[in-house]
Amino acid sequence: MNDAFEPVATAVSDVIFYAPEIGGVTIPLIVLWLVVAAAVFTVYFRGIQLTGVRTSIALVRGRYSRDSDPGEVTHFQALSSAVSGTVGLGNIAGVGAAVVIGGPGATFWMILAGLLGMCTKFVECTLGVKYREIHEDGSVTGGPFRYLPIAFERFGALTTRVLTTIFAVALLLFGAIGGNMFQANQTFAQAQEVTGGEDGLLSSAGSALVFGIVLAALVGSVILGGISSIAKVTSRLVPTMAVIYLVACLLVIGGNAVQIPDAIGAIVSGAFNPTGVAGGAVGVLIVGFQRAAFSNEAGVGSAPITHSAVKTRHPVSEGFVALLEPFIDTVVICTMTALTIVIADTAYYSEARETVAAGGDAPDGVVVTSRAFETFLPSFPVVLAIAVALFAFSTLITWSYYSMKAWTTLFGRSARSELLFKFLFCLFTVVGSVITFTSVIAFADAVLFVCAIVNLLACYLLLPKVRDELRSFREGLRSGAIAEVPEDERAS
Known part of the structure; x- marks a missing residue:
């Protein structure tokens, strides 16, 4: 199946991740x-991610929300659920690979991109x-x-229906594969690694299936309760x-x-005078931003x-809460991963960079991070x-x-x-634990960013509506x- 699907995955990835050479x-x-x-x-909102931090924290603490407000979850629970969907293996493995390819300077640009991304979350979540x-x-x-139908209605019903359907299909495909099967597969792989590897506790035939069934049962016990149940679990x-x-x-x-x-x-000098192998200062910037x-x-x-499930009467209030998400995910967690790798400066990290510089493949990023952890304690x-297991489980349920x-x-929409x-989602969790679909995963990563093309078009079109909501909220305060x-x- 993986071999048969590879041409499709390659074709879609080549289009979505098209990367021309500039300079x-x-x-x-x-x-x-x-x-x-x-x-x-x-620029449009004059750095709201910096000027609105105090308001964001006050809202997360529930200072402006009542239990009687429409919605299902509190501001804190909504933030926790959203963060659980983004904080995952990319924060560990992805950062490890980025620091190898781009050098320490990639960390600087990663932080800057995270700060800019805070405003995008503000807009889309409002x-x-x-x-x-x-x-x-x-x-x-x-x-x-x-909001996609509202943004695109000026272009006619057919355009609206097509773009909304493309977004929904792409999101569903990634959720089933990248947000589910891949997370389950990597969780089993890590569990197997720390229990003795291929000769250890989880090496016997059928162990992956049993692991997948148990994981699916845990996921099912949470998601059957809907967003309220998911939010309660992720908030802890x-x-x-x-x-x-x-x-x-x-x-x-x-x-x-x-x-x-x-x-x-x-990190600072490498951002402008790079020691990485990504193609000069601009190359390091691209690695960090990516x-x-x-x-x-x-x-x-x-x-x-x-x-959108938050308890509030003021839409922009959740925009303020959401802008904290890239700060937690990228500015804090990704940066801490990068700092750990750069500061530990293991022989494996140095050898990996030399390998990439010589034209070799980048190593598994999680191994780079793992070797940095070993500098503190061999069993760390x-x-x-x-x-990794906690990150993967939280990503699964969100x-x-x-x-x-x-x-x-x-x-x-119906109960049935x-x-x-x-049921199908939990079934995919079991399948993901047993089988690795590398080409299907590559395809899922690509279709996720199809969503970004459609979504950001809508955000551009609806920016004046967000500005009106912000003005109204500030006047109310x-x-x-x-x-x-x-x-x-307060909402609890």
């Missing part, structure tokens, strides 16, 4: 599409709430499935996994404290689906395996919700339809019409 540097156009949009939105639909049972359908899981991983990174950094000044110097864009998914349109990669909304957009989808909610009445 000797290969530049993926989809990365430019994401980063330029983030820069335009930042729209996701503004145009959401609240059903009779209190459940919510929002995100691009509701995300802080836990973030703390475990960040503490582990800090221990490695602390254990190599003498290297900190040199590492920071290498890693950030692929990690936090700002502009893809997935996060607004979860954020076990902590990394736990982090992408089940994204995918279900795509499913109901395509096939209709949603139950069928959840200034006049006192929007006042802090007493602690005992």
Whole structure:
């Protein structure tokens, strides 16, 4: 199946990730599409990701939301659910590969791209709430499935239907494969690695199947309860996994404290006078921007689906909350991974960079990170395996919700339809644990960024609506019409 699908995956990837050579540097156009949009939105809203931080924190703490507000989850739960969908293997393996290819300087540009992406999340998540639909049972359908038709209606019903369908199909495909099968496969691979590898506890025939069934059962027990259940789990899981991983990174950094000044110097100087092999300073910039864009998914349109379920009467309030997401995912977690690798400066990292410089293939990024962890304690990669498992599980349950909304957009919303989808999603989890589809995964990565093309077009068209919502919210805060909610009445 993998061999048969390879031509399709290659053809689609070649189109979506088309990368012309400009000035000797290969530049993926989809990365430019994401980063330029983030820069335009930042200018349009005058750096809202910097000026709105205090408001964002106040909203996450629930100071302006009541239990009686329409919606299903609190601001904090919506943020946790969305972060759980983006914080995953890319923060570990992807960053490891980026720092090898682009050198330490890629970290600098990764941080900048993450800061710009905060404004993209602000725009798309405000729209996701503004145009959401609240059903009779209190459940919510929002995100691009509701604002794409509004944005494109001026071009006619056929164009609107085609673009919305393309978005839904692409999101559903990625959810089933990249957000589900790949995560399940990598979770089993890491579990097998730390239990003795191919000769260890999980090496026997059928162990992958049993592992997949258990994982699917855990996923099913969460997703059957809908977004409320998912949000309750992620609101506990995300802080836990973030703390475990960040503490582990800090221990490695602390254990190599003498290297900190040199590492920071290498990151700053490498951004402009690169020591990487990515094609000069512009090449290093592209590597950093690409890693950030692929990690936090700002502009893809997935996060607004979860954020639209928030309890609020002010759509832009969730935009303020959502802008924290790329900060957590990219500026904090991805940067800590990069710092850990650069500061540890293992022999494996140096050899990997030499291999790439000589024209060889980049190594598995998770191995680069794992070797950095080993500099603190030989058994410390076990902590990394736990982090990978938690990241993968949280991504699984969040992408089940994204995918279900795509499913109901395509096939209709009913209790039977949603139950069928959840059964199929869990079945794909089992399949993903047993079989590796490398070409199918490459195809899934490509179709995810089809979503970004459609979604950002809609965001451009609806920018004035976001500006109006922001102006109205700020006037309400200034006049006192929007006042802090007493602690005992806040959404919980």
